[in-house]
Amino acid sequence: MKRDEPRLPTLQVRDLHKRFTLHLRGGRALPVLHGVSLDVDAGECVALVGPSGQGKSTLVKCLYGSYAANAGQMLLQLADAGVELTQATPQRWLALRRRDIAYVSQFLRAVPRVSALDVVAERLLEADPAPPGAELDDEMHARALDAAREQVRALFARLNLPASLWELPPATFSGGEQQRVNIARGFVQPARLLLLDEPTASLDAANRRVVVQLIDEAKSRGCAVVGIFHDEEVRDAVATRCVSLNAGAALAAPGPAQWPPA
């Protein structure tokens, strides 16, 4: 990159549209995002604000690829080039999710029988997959797994997750305990873009403070963060900017009758 070239924001969203078509309801169309534009710089935390039903979670899910945007662009800058996410193949999405995009949802999707430790360690191992043909019991993997688990233990300790739970599958954990596993999974691998959908719901004050610290650390590493925080204290602590999906003519285009006017 040339020196005089200005650095592009990590994420540039342009005129993004998302509409759901409910085929089981006579093909009713549910426009949720109509022309969202947003820039997020490295080291910045943009909080999406506004009443529910405005499409905050929908935008986050489009950015993670779980929802398919209908029109517009989402340009993510990587170390060497930009990727237009709306055009990314499934293989590309999976590769981006392994290393570049992390997501903390509201709830942990637990995998039966896998310990909390490994639910999170898995994310570290996925980022550096074993070469094809690697042996099943090879020492390299054992060492990588040990190192990953050690890193996870440190994070669990920071999140005050009782050590007695670490070896157990999270399915039986309380909501707050599961959410801390989920947070650990989202934060353990440094990403370029971090997506947070109410990460502190169901956490107590002490753990909310830990999450605030983790978000601050991600920002100072240069991560671009997009989050939904209903907890205003957390939002005020981490957000460098608040963006309302409800604000601006482009964002508040009048929808069909079933949508309350903005």
Place this chain on the structure above:
Amino acid sequence: MTPLLRVESLGHRFPAARGDAWAVRDAKLDLYAGEVIAIVGESGSGKTTLLNCIAGRLQPTLGQVHYRNAAGTWVDVHRLAERERRALARTEWGFVEQQASDGLRMNVSAGANVGERLMGLGRRHYGELRGTACEWMRRVELDADRIDDSPRAFSGGMRQRLQIARNLVTRPRLVLMDEPTSGLDVSVQARLLDLIRLLVARLHLSALIVTHDLGVARLLAHRTLVMREGRVVEQGLTDRVLDDPQHPYTQLLVSSVVSP
């Protein structure tokens, strides 16, 4: 990136079918190394027929199945001589049947079931074969002390794990699975799914899994294909197909289960 498997415009019509009844129509699919694809749909949607055509067990009426072998050469699965296809099925491919008894040899011991593919590759040293069989029984969480037992003495879940060991012992590159967990108790299913998930990730396997269970697709598959009346009506990232289904039929499937 080059795929490992390429299915081109595949169609199949059973000879006895009436009129325009195609079991599979115009199926296209690329599978990449390390990728797991689930094929979902209700009974009669053509998913097992598609799998059997891909496996080379059924000659498709139309279209081709190309596979890039370990030597890097593309082969047309349906133009291989029978002997070559068998060799491929025994070495680079695995097939996990819905009914373990169809995939196992029920009249020989568990250990012999695991060792058979190795023997097919020319391994003859008894102690070594037995050692490898023990190791694989442990990997699939079977008691290695039962190596001399007949699979008939095993429960459904144990048989299914034995079938997986039998397939994976030669470290195949591609594994095809037909409803590997249906017919098992829910608790046994979870254990088996977890095992498949672990082995697929650790062995960098590519897999095609036919299932009617969206939960299985969610847990195991990177990508999901939805079939209906012989056609692939939707395909994409598994979470996208399940969370933002586009086709009316996929929306119906997703809305019909409690928690996919």
